[in-house]
Amino acid sequence: MNAIVGHGASVHIEACAKTFADGTLALAPATLDIARGETLVLLGPSGCGKTTMLRIIAGLEQPDAGGRVLFDGVDITAVPIEQRNVGMVFQSYALFPNMSVAENIGYGLKIRGVARAERAARVAELVALTNITGLEDRRIDQLSGGQRQRVALARAVAIRPGILLLDEPLTALDAALRDRLRGELNRLLRSLGITTIYVTHDQAEAMELGDRIVVMRKGAIVQIGTPREIYFKPQSRFVAEFVGAANIVEAPVADGRLMLPGGVLPLAEGDTHPAAVAMIRPETIAIVAAEGAALTGTIDSISFIGDRQRVIVGGASDKPLTIDAPNTVAVTIGDRVGLSVAPDAIRLLPEHD
Amino acid sequence: MRDRLIFTAQLLFTLLVAAFLVVPVVLSISAGVTVNYFRGISSGVTLQWVFQVFDLYADTILLSFLIAFATLAVTLLVGVPAAYALHVRGGLLSRIVEEIITLPLAIPGLAIALALLISYGGFGGFRRSWLFILVGHVVFTMPFMVRSVMAVFSTIDIKTLDEGAASLGAPPWRRFLDIIVPNAMPGILAGALMVVTLSLGEFNLTWMLHTPLTKTLPVGLADSYASMRLEVASAYTLIFFIMIVPLLVAMQFFADRGQKA
Ligand SMILES: Nc1ncnc2c1ncn2[C@@H]1O[C@H](COP(=O)(O)OP(=O)(O)OP(=O)(O)O)[C@@H](O)[C@H]1O
Ligand SMILES: [Mg+2]
Numbered sequence: 001m002n003a004i005v006g007h008g009a010s011v012h013i014e015a016c017a018k019t020f021a022d023g024t025l026a027l028a029p030a031t032l033d034i035a036r037g038e039t040l041v042l043l044g045p046s047g048c049g050k051t052t053m054l055r056i057i058a059g060l061e062q063p064d065a066g067g068r069v070l071f072d073g074v075d076i077t078a079v080p081i082e083q084r085n086v087g088m089v090f091q092s093y094a095l096f097p098n099m100s101v102a103e104n105i106g107y108g109l110k111i112r113g114v115a116r117a118e119r120a121a122r123v124a125e126l127v128a129l130t131n132i133t134g135l136e137d138r139r140i141d142q143l144s145g146g147q148r149q150r151v152a153l154a155r156a157v158a159i160r161p162g163i164l165l166l167d168e169p170l171t172a173l174d175a176a177l178r179d180r181l182r183g184e185l186n187r188l189l190r191s192l193g194i195t196t197i198y199v200t201h202d203q204a205e206a207m208e209l210g211d212r213i214v215v216m217r218k219g220a221i222v223q224i225g226t227p228r229e230i231y232f233k234p235q236s237r238f239v240a241e242f243v244g245a246a247n248i249v250e251a252p253v254a255d256g257r258l259m260l261p262g263g264v265l266p267l268a269e270g271d272t273h274p275a276a277v278a279m280i281r282p283e284t285i286a287i288v289a290a291e292g293a294a295l296t297g298t299i300d301s302i303s304f305i306g307d308r309q310r311v312i313v314g315g316a317s318d319k320p321l322t323i324d325a326p327n328t329v330a331v332t333i334g335d336r337v338g339l340s341v342a343p344d345a346i347r348l349l350p351e352h353d
Numbered sequence: 354m355r356d357r358l359i360f361t362a363q364l365l366f367t368l369l370v371a372a373f374l375v376v377p378v379v380l381s382i383s384a385g386v387t388v389n390y391f392r393g394i395s396s397g398v399t400l401q402w403v404f405q406v407f408d409l410y411a412d413t414i415l416l417s418f419l420i421a422f423a424t425l426a427v428t429l430l431v432g433v434p435a436a437y438a439l440h441v442r443g444g445l446l447s448r449i450v451e452e453i454i455t456l457p458l459a460i461p462g463l464a465i466a467l468a469l470l471i472s473y474g475g476f477g478g479f480r481r482s483w484l485f486i487l488v489g490h491v492v493f494t495m496p497f498m499v500r501s502v503m504a505v506f507s508t509i510d511i512k513t514l515d516e517g518a519a520s521l522g523a524p525p526w527r528r529f530l531d532i533i534v535p536n537a538m539p540g541i542l543a544g545a546l547m548v549v550t551l552s553l554g555e556f557n558l559t560w561m562l563h564t565p566l567t568k569t570l571p572v573g574l575a576d577s578y579a580s581m582r583l584e585v586a587s588a589y590t591l592i593f594f595i596m597i598v599p600l601l602v603a604m605q606f607f608a609d610r611g612q613k614a
Contacts, residue, residue: 058520060516060519060520080519081516081519081520082519082520082521082522082523082524083522085522086520087520088516088517088520090513090516090517092510092513094510094513094514094516094517095517096514096517096518096531096532096536097509097536098532098535098536098538107518107521107523107531108521108522111521111522111523111527112522155521156520156521159521159522165520
């Protein structure tokens with residue numbers, strides 16, 4: 001499988017900004033390093049500049065003056081996309097309607113002057129890899145959404161690109177298919193071991209696929225880190241709320257404890273701000289007996305989700321707290337319960353934003 | 354019962370309208386093969402008028418086809434890339450260019466011809482050659498090609514397809530030939546059909562631009578109506594029909610197939 005693609009190139013983006021002709025500042029100057037073979041996910045809400053960043057790396061968009069893009073240390077800012085050897089999967093797939101599936105996958109090789117027999121062998125290899133055997137002679141409009149997605153990926157990978165760029169490749173699919181393909185895509189990307197930049201606004205996708213995640217907001221990078229860092233150690237309220245569910249608690253701090261209306265929560269050592277905005281993930285709050293608990297509240301509502309239950313507890317904090325409890329915990333609406341949170345599960349955030 | 358009545362009335366009306374349109378065609382064609390039109394078909398059927406037309410006007414028929422296909426070639430070579438450029442660039446400038454290309458639709462053919470004569474009438478060799486008529490036909494038919502190709506571009510995401518091909522390493526000319534042209538084919542075929550039809554039948558402009566040595570079929574037809582027996586002119590119409598109908602059917606056939614593909 002190591003022959004499918006090489007390990008690809010490393011990418012360095014330096015002070016790349018993008019102002020569109022109409023004056024929109026789509027991307028503030030961004031600097032970013034992507035290691036050879038790494039999968040980097042650009043994550044952020046709609047309109048935050050993810051696609052713009054991807055298109056600058058691809059060569060479909062020129063950065064504003066001063067910005068530079070380097071592949072393997074070579075400045076390729078002025079090189080057009082057709083000479084950058086990037087594989088690209090577009091959100092709309094951009095499959096050629098005038099060609100069959102096999103012709104689509106083989107097009108990049110044809111351009112490179114690869115002989116017919118070798119091309120056919122390579123196409124067969126990718127058809128097998130992406131699980132679309134039997135569809136080679138179909139026209140594009142005879143494919144389902146999931147099949148199109150696979151053809152688009154096979155076509156992008158066929159040319160042994162230095163870098164694989166994917167712009168929300170799963171967004172056009174329905175939820176069930178998206179989940180299935182996400183796993184499949186993850187295994188495939190890992191087995192290819194190619195440098196990959198993956199754009200999405202779906203945090204679950206970002207967590208599963210990314211070696212590192214770049215969280216973006218309004219044209220700026222707000223945090224870069226591994227999925228665990230982004231999830232457990234968000235550096236801002238925005239990241240905390242965008243990635244996963246989060247309780248944001250605003251309360252004064254005294255003696256290393258968070259002073260809440262329903263009691264106190266001890267903080268980890270070193271967290272000594274006088275007042276704080278704190279993040280507590282729903283699954284880190286445990287429901288315990290009310291007697292002797294440092295923090296208590298009343299159960300407002302319970303939603304049974306299957307693998308867990310989501311419990312809303314009022315009176316404990318300034319706002320009702322959301323708790324993901326194991327599905328075996330017996331609770332009833334109106335119960336008075338105690339709550340406990342491990343000190344290192346409480347993350348203090350800067351006040352602003 | 355009421356539905357039946359409405360249906361019958363509609364059918365009758367349709368047939369009447371069709372007859373109104375078809376009868377002159379039939380009469381005209383039959384006049385072309387009658388010995389004496391004023392005595393009617395009873396005077397006998399003959400091909401002498403047809404042969405006479407061939408003797409007198411064979412070159413106009415050839416020239417018409419030459420000009421029609423030359424016009425097609427020019428509108429294809431210029432119009433398709435132009436439509437692509439206008440679509441991709443977008444913006445105000447493109448809109449203005451598009452309007453300018455479309456202008457000849459609204460301007461009478463005579464006015465276009467006059468403008469051409471005033472501007473280029475002085476270049477004797479050019480003025481006397483069939484290329485002068487070609488220029489007029491290109492100006493007149495270009496909007497049909499550009500518009501029908503642009504209409505296709507607006508229904509498919511041609512920009513992303515182009516970017517897709519670019520990401521696979523295709524240089525611009527390769528993308529144009531491999532991706533843009535095949536996907537614009539329905540529009541190109543529809544445009545080609547219009548261009549050829551319009552060029553073959555164009556009279557206004559051509560009449561102004563022609564010289565005795567550069568007559569096209571419609572100009573020759575006018576000529577024969579003015580100066581020959583009615584039977585000759587009708588035989589001319591007959592020839593026009595026989596040449597153009599199979600051509601149009603064939604082109605329509607290809608256009609339909611292009612549409613489906
Ligand atoms: N060609 C353009 N001209 C002007 N503004 C543009 C252009 N392309 C994008 N923008 C603007 O730049 C900003 C960033 O757009 P971009 O497409 O990068 O966002 P995104 O993060 O990919 O969003 P989405 O998740 O919706 O795809 C948006 O405000 C968008 O409106
Ligand atoms: Mg986008």
